[in-house]
Amino acid sequence: MSQSSLKNNWWNYLWLKSESFLVVFILLNMMISAVTGYLTPRLITSFYDSLNKDQEFKHQLTLLVILLAGEYLNRFCFSLSTNRYVQKLLVDIRKRSFALWLKAPFKRKSGKHEEYPLGEVLARLMNDTDAVREVVSSGSFAIFIDIIFILSCLISFLQLNSTTGLALFIAEVIACLLLIKGSKAMSKIFMDVRRITGMMARVVTDITSGLKELFYSPNDRYASKRGQKIFEEFLDKQLHANIWDAGYYSAAESLYPILVALVMIIVPYSQIIEVAILAALIDLIQKSITPIKDVASKISVLARAKTGIDRLHQFNDSFEQDNFERVDFVDLEAQRMIFDLNVFQYDQGFKLENIKFEIKRGEVLGILGESGCGKSTLLKLLSGQYHTFSGTITIDDKVIHAQNEKELRHFSSYVSLIAQDSHVFTESLIFNITLGAESGFEEFWGLAEKSIPYLKRWGVGPQDKILPKVLSMGQKQLISGLRALFLKKPIILMDEISSGLDSELEAALRDLIKFFQSRSMTIIVTHRLETILNSHQLLLLEKGHIIASGSHQIMRAIPKYQEFLNHLH
Amino acid sequence: MTSRLHRKFGPWVIHHAFEFKWFYLGAFICLYVLQVFQSEIPDRIRKLTELLGTNGIEGASVWIFVGLAVGILLFRTSSRLLFFYPARVQQKLLRMELLELLEKVPTTRYQGRSQGQIFQILFDDINNLRAFIGFGLLQVGNLFIAAWVLIPKLNETDGYLWPAFIPLFASVVLFTITSLINQRYFKKMMDKKGEVQQYIIESYEAKQTIKNFHREESFVKGFVGASSEELALFFKSSIGFAITGPYVKLGLGVSLIWAAMLIRARGGSTSDLVFFSGFLYLFLEPVMFMSWVAVVVSQGFAAWKRVKELYAVLVIPSSDENELADSQLTFRDQGVCFSLLFWGEKMDLFFKTGKWTVLIGETGSGKSYLLSKLATGLILKGHNVSMVQQEPYLFNDTIHENIFLGKTVDASGLERARELIKMFQLDSLAPTIDEVLSLEVGENGKRLSGGQMKRVALIRSLLSGAKIIVWDDPFSSVDIILERRIIQSMKNNPEWKDLTFIISSHRLTTVKLSDEVIFIDKDAGIKAQGPSEKLLKEENVSKFFKEQLVELPLA
Incomplete structure (x- = not known):
């Protein structure tokens, strides 16, 4: 990620086309502020000057009141419109990041480690956008209008007394630059804090998810120990940041006496003789101290927002750079697939070799094997989750090279996987099946009820809310199967029909498979022979190799297959 | 390990203060010295303007101001650190206690709560408590000590100027009230935030376990819906601040005008007005923070309530x-x-x-x-x-x-x-x-x-x-x-x-x-x-x- 592309991207994040009217309005507020700023030192000088003059004082007083009221109104409009803008902006940024993340395939660092686990996704989408939001809730946007105001004041004062005006101007600019430099150094420290906060979020997510497990497994304060470790690390980093924080703000606070000292050095050389001008100068210092101090505190808010946006950018960028193509799922048709794997290996660990088979539409292929034979790995390869194996997949006449990520992703859109852990939402059944795109559901449901009589007896209608906690594994599989069917995928992978089924559900899942079979290629991976006895073709997998294949009749002669057969009784 | 969570809000704060009493003692001493240093400034500026009117200011000492600057830097930093440290440690202790409790008790006691809710309490709410004791106590102490040092100082010479502070105080009070009213949005916003987080959690599960599902658009739509609602609340809560925020600047201006009229009536000089504006400026910081303190305190209180709700469930056996x-x-x-x-x-x-x-x-x-x-x-x-x-x-x-x-x-x-x-x-x-x-x-x-x-x-x-x-x-x-x-x-x-x-x-x-x-x-x-x-x-x-x-x- 080069610096310049990051800068270009800043615009990408902060500029919202649809709200350009607001931006114009905000700029107008800033211009008005410049005018009031220019008038302020003059009016203050005249006001101080007229303190002991009768008529003049009333006149100056009126002018000052008008100026104050005008500035008030202007600031009110400014903060309202910036807040509105940030609100719209955040909706947009969150939407963009969420959509990018959701649509992209899972990212794995060095092929294995998940780059963005749940806690990290939460930290990016929530905490990092919160950092931007904090700019508003802390009123930090006002710093821009404040700076414009003070600059105009200084320019105006330059005309009143150039020597002191210039000296003050230079001193304040230097002070600002020093503070900004300091804040840059601090942004690194804040990044550290944010990073550890993200890590802490991950650990807390992990241990709170596993609390039930811990209650049922005798253990030695596992959660507390892990919590303690990360909390202590966090404390450490945070305290370190606090030292910088506190010193930084205090340095800004000590500016007031320093600037007054400066004035004392300069004034003798500046031909100031009227007390009113000195008073206006002191007033200007007081007015500018708050914004300069604010530069300190608000730049750190802006710095936090900046690191937030940088992190979001990095997050989005990692998906955008992938530049993956998605195929629309509708009307994908395929009649035949040839899967031909030469070799796949986890970093020097388990290995799959020479797996080749062909399947046609309307057929069922059963893959049988003991635990650890490589079934789960094969499923992952078949659903296009790893592009690190050598081999090809041929769909109809199109050859897909497995090591080409783009081609493999294209392939993966042909496939639907009914996994044992497919997520079931706490939503209506219809949402769980259609995932929100309901057109064509009624027709589908009619057909499904006809093909799977269990659905009628089940007593759960399309509009009924599903409570995943009370569903059995089989029911979950049924729902995710219906989901795959509704999506009309040409290739359906089914992982291990759960063994915990009663006869009714078992029958329902068999009906489901028949339902698939008529319109797709069905591949079932299992260690239970009874699930796949009726398949057109069986593969027997052992230690990552196919040791036999063929129909049930042919396979009966294989000793290993007989072992599975014997266990059926 | 000492239990903290069984206490009520007030006793918990007091217990905390005693637990770290040496830190807080040091912190208050630092704050006191800081205010004494700062309170020197307005009077010295008045003398400066008076000198200009008579002999010119060459005779005034620059070094006093430099010394004041160094003192402010030193004592301000130390006072902050002395307040922040106990708060951070307290945060860790609270997290540990809650976590240990969660780990110890049967899960049936908190079955009704989603993992997202528990996460929010352990993570966000305890952080708000930290902000309350770290930042809230600091500013309350600061205000208290500022009043202690500054009020007698002004009374000494210019007690008649007190009414001119009214506009500033009034604007700050108004600002504070707005902040407190906004709290109801804050609570709603936190709830909505929980919903948005839950949405992300479910989407993550879906993404992980439903391969190639190609229905992302409907999820994006749902997410944007929840997130828009949360952010709309956020905007609504900012309207109050937009009205009252700049009001403080207005109050400052009106206070100055009022003082000018009082000084005129007494036949005072421009130097007196300069002195007053310096004093006004000194009051600004502690008074302005009051409104944030109000926010932090009420957030801290709400957070304590939520933590206690969970705690209450954890320590009482469930019906099961x-x-x-x-x-x-x-x-x-x-x-x-x-x-x-x-x-x-x-x-x-x-x-x-x-x-x-x-x-x-x-x-x-x-x-x-x-x-x-x-x-x-x-x-x-x-x-x-x-x-x-x-x-x-x-x-x-x-x-x-x-x-x-x-x-x-x-x-x-x-x-x-x-x-x-x-x-x-x-x-x-x-x-x-x-x-x-x-x-x-x-x-x-x-x-x-x-x-x-x-x-x-x-x-x-x-x-x-x-x-x-x-x-x-x-x-x-x-x-x-x-x-x-x-x-x-x-x-x-x-x-x-x-x-x-x-x-x-x-x-x-x-x-x-x-x-x-x-x-x-x-x-x-x-x-x-x-x-x-x-x-x-x-x-x-x-x-x-x-x-x-x-x-x-x-x-």
């Missing part, structure tokens, strides 16, 4: 627990008889010590429910039980840690773990067994298959030192050959043969390998109970298994 506490546990015939309520009916379950008892019954008959009830009951009655649920959770940690869960392991324990990994065929995960042990399993065991995760959990339970092992459908993802190997070696190995195993299953093979069977039914309760050899001959049991294995085309 009470019911289990009433259930009876009797020892007879080399076994345990556990009487508990099942679907509203009393049920007597009998387990022989050192034997394998298998629970069978149709899906939906409540085997999982019964097993977790049983395990919970036994744990509550002080037995050393380990249970593996149907879908166990693995922590984002190494396999070693997932097996031993924080326990220190000796060489023989490690050796047994190695043996079990081999026996459960997890050795194929990496080239060597030690590498298997140090393998990171990823979030929720994602890098393992469902079956592998389960087997890790089974190993964990065997090495947990528990005397009673409860396994819910342990072999569903293990093939029949391995299942037999496991059960037989458990029965023969001196290490495990004395353990009492209570498992559930749907397989005939498991029943054949077990010693005792309990056949349960949702309506009829216990349909049959006894030695498996005997029961398998009974008609209703064998009928059950015939129904389970439907459509076997083999003759």
Whole structure:
């Protein structure tokens, strides 16, 4: 990620086309502020000057009141419109990041480690956008209008007394630059804090998810120990940041006496003789101290927002750079697939070799094997989750090279996987099946009820809310199967029909498979022979190799297959 | 460890203050010195302007101001650090206490709360409490000391100027009220935020487990809906500040004008007005922070309420627990008889010590429910039980840690773990067994298959030192050959043969390998109970298994 592309991207994040009217309005507020700023030192000088003059004082007083009221109104409009803008902006940024993340395939660092686990996704989408939001809730946007105001004041004062005006101007600019430099150094420290906060979020997510497990497994304060470790690390980093924080703000606070000292050095050389001008100068210092101090505190808010946006950018960028193509799922048709794997290996660990088979539409292929034979790995390869194996997949006449990520992703859109852990939402059944795109559901449901009589007896209608906690594994599989069917995928992978089924559900899942079979290629991976006895073709997998294949009749002669057969009784 | 969470809000704050009393004493001394330094400035500026009117200011000393600047830098920094440190430590202590409590109590006590809610309390709410004691107390102290130092100082010379402070104070009061009113948005916003987080959590699960689902748009739509609602509340809450925020600047201006009129009436000079404006400026900081303090205090209070709500649930036994506490546990015939309520009916379950008892019954008959009830009951009655649920959770940690869960392991324990990994065929995960042990399993065991995760959990339970092992459908993802190997070696190995195993299953093979069977039914309760050899001959049991294995085309 080069610096310049990051800068270009800043615009990408902060500029919202649809709200350009607001931006114009905000700029107008800033211009008005410049005018009031220019008038302020003059009016203050005249006001101080007229303190002991009768008529003049009333006149100056009126002018000052008008100026104050005008500035008030202007600031009110400014903060309202910036807040509105940030609100719209955040909706947009969150939407963009969420959509990018959701649509992209899972990212794995060095092929294995998940780059963005749940806690990290939460930290990016929530905490990092919160950092931007904090700019508003802390009123930090006002710093821009404040700076414009003070600059105009200084320019105006330059005309009143150039020597002191210039000296003050230079001193304040230097002070600002020093503070900004300091804040840059601090942004690194804040990044550290944010990073550890993200890590802490991950650990807390992990241990709170596993609390039930811990209650049922005798253990030695596992959660507390892990919590303690990360909390202590966090404390450490945070305290370190606090030292910088506190010193930084205090340095800004000590500016007031320093600037007054400066004035004392300069004034003798500046031909100031009227007390009113000195008073206006002191007033200007007081007015500018708050914004300069604010530069300190608000730049750190802006710095936090900046690191937030940088992190979001990095997050989005990692998906955008992938530049993956998605195929629309509708009307994908395929009649035949040839899967031909030469070799796949986890970093020097388990290995799959020479797996080749062909399947046609309307057929069922059963893959049988003991635990650890490589079934789960094969499923992952078949659903296009790893592009690190050598081999090809041929769909109809199109050859897909497995090591080409783009081609493999294209392939993966042909496939639907009914996994044992497919997520079931706490939503209506219809949402769980259609995932929100309901057109064509009624027709589908009619057909499904006809093909799977269990659905009628089940007593759960399309509009009924599903409570995943009370569903059995089989029911979950049924729902995710219906989901795959509704999506009309040409290739359906089914992982291990759960063994915990009663006869009714078992029958329902068999009906489901028949339902698939008529319109797709069905591949079932299992260690239970009874699930796949009726398949057109069986593969027997052992230690990552196919040791036999063929129909049930042919396979009966294989000793290993007989072992599975014997266990059926 | 001292408990903090049992206290009410006020006593908790007081307890905290005493716990770190030396820090706070130092902090208050620093604040006092700081205010004394700052209060020197207005008067010295007045003298400056007076000098200009008479002799010119060459005679005034620059160094006093430089000295003041250094003093401010020093004492301000120290006072902040002395306030922040105890707050940060307190934050850690609160998190630890809550976490330890969560870990200790039965999960039934907080069943009604989603993981997202618990996360929010542990993470966000305790952070708000930290902000309250770190920032809130600092600013309250600062205001108190500023008043203590500044008020007598002004009274000394220019007491008649007090009314001119009214506009400033009024504007700050208004600002504070607005901040407090905005709190209702804050609460709503936090709730909405929880919803948005839950949405992300569910989407993550979906993305992870529903491959190639191509319905992202509807999820994006849902997410944008929830997130827009949250952000709309956020905008509404900012309207009040937009009105009253700049009001403080206005108040400052009006105060100055008022003072000018008072000084005029007294026949005072421009220098007096300069002095007043310097004083006004000194008051600004502590007074302005008052409004933030109000926000932080009310947020802290709300956070404490939420933490306490959870705490209250955690320390009181749930109704399920009470019911289990009433259930009876009797020892007879080399076994345990556990009487508990099942679907509203009393049920007597009998387990022989050192034997394998298998629970069978149709899906939906409540085997999982019964097993977790049983395990919970036994744990509550002080037995050393380990249970593996149907879908166990693995922590984002190494396999070693997932097996031993924080326990220190000796060489023989490690050796047994190695043996079990081999026996459960997890050795194929990496080239060597030690590498298997140090393998990171990823979030929720994602890098393992469902079956592998389960087997890790089974190993964990065997090495947990528990005397009673409860396994819910342990072999569903293990093939029949391995299942037999496991059960037989458990029965023969001196290490495990004395353990009492209570498992559930749907397989005939498991029943054949077990010693005792309990056949349960949702309506009829216990349909049959006894030695498996005997029961398998009974008609209703064998009928059950015939129904389970439907459509076997083999003759």
